[in-house]
Amino acid sequence: MMKRFILTLLVIAVSSGSLFAGGDQSPGELCKKSTDDNVYFVTSRRFRTEQQETNECLFRAARQISIRKEAVITYSETPEKDAKGKKRIKTSSLIDFNQSNTFDLADRMKVLKTDRKDKSVAMQIRLTGAPAFKNLQISASNVPGIGGNPGWVAKPPKGKGYFAVVGTVPGTEGPGDSFVNADTAAICALAQFTGQPTVSGTTKTWKATIHGAYIARRWYNPKENRYYSLAILPR
Numbered sequence: 001m002m003k004r005f006i007l008t009l010l011v012i013a014v015s016s017g018s019l020f021a022g023g024d025q026s027p028g029e030l031c032k033k034s035t036d037d038n039v040y041f042v043t044s045r046r047f048r049t050e051q052q053e054t055n056e057c058l059f060r061a062a063r064q065i066s067i068r069k070e071a072v073i074t075y076s077e078t079p080e081k082d083a084k085g086k087k088r089i090k091t092s093s094l095i096d097f098n099q100s101n102t103f104d105l106a107d108r109m110k111v112l113k114t115d116r117k118d119k120s121v122a123m124q125i126r127l128t129g130a131p132a133f134k135n136l137q138i139s140a141s142n143v144p145g146i147g148g149n150p151g152w153v154a155k156p157p158k159g160k161g162y163f164a165v166v167g168t169v170p171g172t173e174g175p176g177d178s179f180v181n182a183d184t185a186a187i188c189a190l191a192q193f194t195g196q197p198t199v200s201g202t203t204k205t206w207k208a209t210i211h212g213a214y215i216a217r218r219w220y221n222p223k224e225n226r227y228y229s230l231a232i233l234p235r
Helices: 050-069 102-107 171-193
Strands: 002-012 039-045 071-081 087-098 109-116 120-127 162-170 198-200 203-210 214-221 226-234
Touching: 039 050, 039 171, 050 071, 050 087, 050 102, 050 109, 050 120, 050 171, 050 214, 071 171, 087 171, 102 109, 120 171, 162 171, 171 203, 171 214, 171 226
Parallel strands: none
Antiparallel strands: 002 087, 039 120, 071 087, 071 203, 109 120, 162 226, 198 203, 214 226
């Protein structure tokens, strides 16, 4: 069984500065470091009971693991102008993945840390047993740069063993869903590295089946109210 997630967002054109960014420090949120193999960072909105919140976070961790195993991604870019005539790029991201083993994965998860806020809950969750994954060593700078974001916000890491790209979304959905949306935007943008796009009018579309993609860094900028996720795809 495949579950489909669709995400559409607007991204300012490259000429005005790169918006692909990410970070592993999120104020007010727990976050995993890229060296933590098989540990997943998840957020959710608050529920009526703590058990409901735990169940939702386990489901979201299982989502990340299923995507890492295999995902079919589609990413599109369409240039356009806003009301003031400024160039923008409208992007569309779509991800398909197999969720048939969600309950099996949940049975093999352990909550390591929990951070509950008024409107959101964040957890670090470890997966035990197979499938086991190894995170890559990446050179992503955490030194604060423009706007207080880590350096890799403006300059994603590069390496011979992987592709890297960062997705960003405004925080309109709150931390519970905004991190999920930023993750989706980043992972789908990896399709640009896997082949030539198809062109329809002014729209370019890339589609690919990927294996091993994961989120190595996350960052939330409260002044911008924007969420960033850095996706890594082993070559």
